[in-house]
Amino acid sequence: MPSLFRNFYLKTSMARTLNLHLKIWRQPGPDAGGWFQEIEASEIPETASFLEMLDIVNQKLISVSGDPVVFDHDCREGICGTCGMVINGVPHGPQRGTTTCQLHMRTFNDGDTIWIEPFRAKAFPIIKDLMVNRSGFDRIMAAGGFISVRTGAAQDANALPISKEAADSSMDAAECIGCGACVASCKNASAMLFTAAKAGQFNMLPQGQPEKHRRVLGMVKTMDEAGFGNCTNQYECEAACPKRIGVRWISKLNRDYTLAVVHDTLLAPVGKGGGEG
Amino acid sequence: MSTLTHAVALTVGSSIGKKALVAVTGAVLAGFVLGHMIGNLLIFAGPDAINEYGHLLQTMLHGMGVWVARIGLLACTVVHVVLTVQLTRENRAARPGRYGYDATIQATRSSRTMIFSGLTLLAFIVYHLMHFTLRVGNEYATYKTTLHGEQVHDVYRMVIDGFSWWPASVFYLIAMAMLCSHLSHGVSSMFQTLGLSTPRTMGTFRMVGRAYAALIFGGNAFIVLAVWFKWVH
Structure with a gap:
């Protein structure tokens, strides 16, 4: 093989490596103060995921008896919702529609x-470093993010007609x-997109109707009590969502x-039940 | 608990309820600024037109009409301001630690400065009422003219004199720029908060909000500039 082609082949086939200057938030515990630790991450393969890059950094820290950076992670394939950190001011980093992993x-x-x-949110206290x-x-889920199913023989699945549009729409919300x-991207640390998606996925379906009003009132009340901020319709949440919930x-x-307020105050007291409307 | 207190608790006691009240009062105030602007544009139809309009407002429903409007607008303003200040304080408290690297993905500048533009407008409203309604520190109350054989207040002369002093005009233009910014986010935001926007209508509402803001700014600024450059005198 001519040397020119061989060099080109080697250059394009070998993974590029990066030398990065990291500023990582370190916080020993929930009540301790935090600071940005500057760490030089060298020889990071460009094929590594962001979490693998942190694994490499941690390995080096451990090898010199340093304290490894604590961060949340689990499935590492974008479906569990465990990983999450703010990278250059954006949750899950600069790539739209993907998780950190x-x-x-x-x-x-x-x-x-x-x-x-x-x-960063009052309702998401830091446990250690990047873990919240x-x-x-x-x-919020316990306050209404479910449907109550009675025990006994399951009814025939086709007995309850659901339009394709409603089913598709519910699935869009259920992607959360x-x-x-x-919450992390919202300027007010509001949990409205999460709560809206989790209530919406059931409110779209017939199975969700009997508890619809109770669900909405309960979930919103719990959301407010948890210390999240108020939505100001800036839509940062939608832009940062790895599942593109709208x-x-x-x-x-x-x-x-x-x-739900109209139902709870006017209709329910005179005997109307359930979630009609 | 009575129905009323229960409804109030669910509304004023929740984030969505408070925001809905802000949206409804905002809608009333946004509607008012349009009506106010259309009325003021009568200045281009000559002194008699705007003086007759002013006289009509003062005498509507035997003089009661103007007070009904004033009390309604005052109530809307108080609810709008008190709740937004409260919501803003809650929002600041919800994120005690700031990000070291602060980034914005798609939030507009006007959406991020709502409390600033809003409080500036509040200061402007106080000034504007003292300037043209209470007429503090000026002689506008003595401006009279005759219309259909009846002595009425000379609104036309008051507006010309009011905007002839350039610092006042500059403040009015700054306030209108703030109103434009406030409305460009507020109007479209109102539809979202009241649950009226859907994926199909969201883009339209955003355009409506911006067009509405531009219309209000253009119409009001035109009056100030027209007096300034002596197009009306």
Whole structure:
């Protein structure tokens, strides 16, 4: 093989490596103060995911008896909603519609400075470094993010007709993986997109109707009590969402809330039940 | 708990309820600024037109009409301001630690400065009421003219004199720029907050908001500039 072609082949087939200047948020515990630690990450393969890059950095820290950076991660294939950190001011980093674990280092350039921070919200207290407590989301789910199914023989699946449009729409909302990027990106740390998607996925379906009003009132009340901010319709959440959940769900939650208030105050006291309307 | 107190608790006691009240009062105020502007544009139809319009407002429903409007607008303003200040404080509290690297993906500049443009407008409203309604520190109350054999307030002369002093005109133009910014986010935001926007209508509402803001700015600024450059005198 002529040397010119061989050199070209070697250059294009070998993974490029990057030398990066990281500024990582370090915080020893929930009540401790935090700071940005500057770490030089060298020889990072561009094929590595962002989390693998942090694994490499941690390996080096451990080898010199340093404290590894704590961060959340689980499936590493973009479906569990566990990973999440703010990369250069954007939750899950610069690539739209992907989670941190799906972000690859080829998105960055050699010599880049990367700021890595935890999701910041009063309702998401920092546990350590980049790991935050997202149990506020669990409380919102427990307040209505479910349908009650009685025990006994399951009815025939075809007995309950559901239009394709309603089923598709519900699935759009159900794509939410509950990662919290909406809260992290919102200028007010509001959880409206999460709550709207989780209420909306059931409110679209016939199975969700009997508890619709109770669900909406309960989830919104719990969301407010958890210390999240208020939505100001800036739509940062939609832009940061790795599953591209749209803000139309927020509009629907607003609509459903108004209906629920009318039902709860005017109709329910005179004996109307359920979630009609 | 009575129905009323329960409804109030669910509305004022929740984020969505408070925002809905802000949207409804905002809609009333946004509607008012359009009517106010159309009325003021009568200045281009000559002194008699705007003086008759002013006289009509003052005497409508035996003089009660203007007070009904004033009390309604005052109530809307108080609710709008008190709730937005409260919501803003809650929003600031919801993120105690700031990001080291602050980035914005798609939030517009006007959406991020709503409280600033809003409070500037509040200061402007106070000034504007003292200038043309309470007529503090000027002689406008003595401006009279005769219309259909009846002595009425000379609104036309008051507007010309009011905008002839350039610092006042500049403040009016700045306030109108703030109103333009406030409306460009506020109007489309209103539809979203009241749950009226859908994926099909969202783009239209955004355009409507911007067009409405531009219309209000253009119409009001034109009056100030027309007096300034002596197109009306």
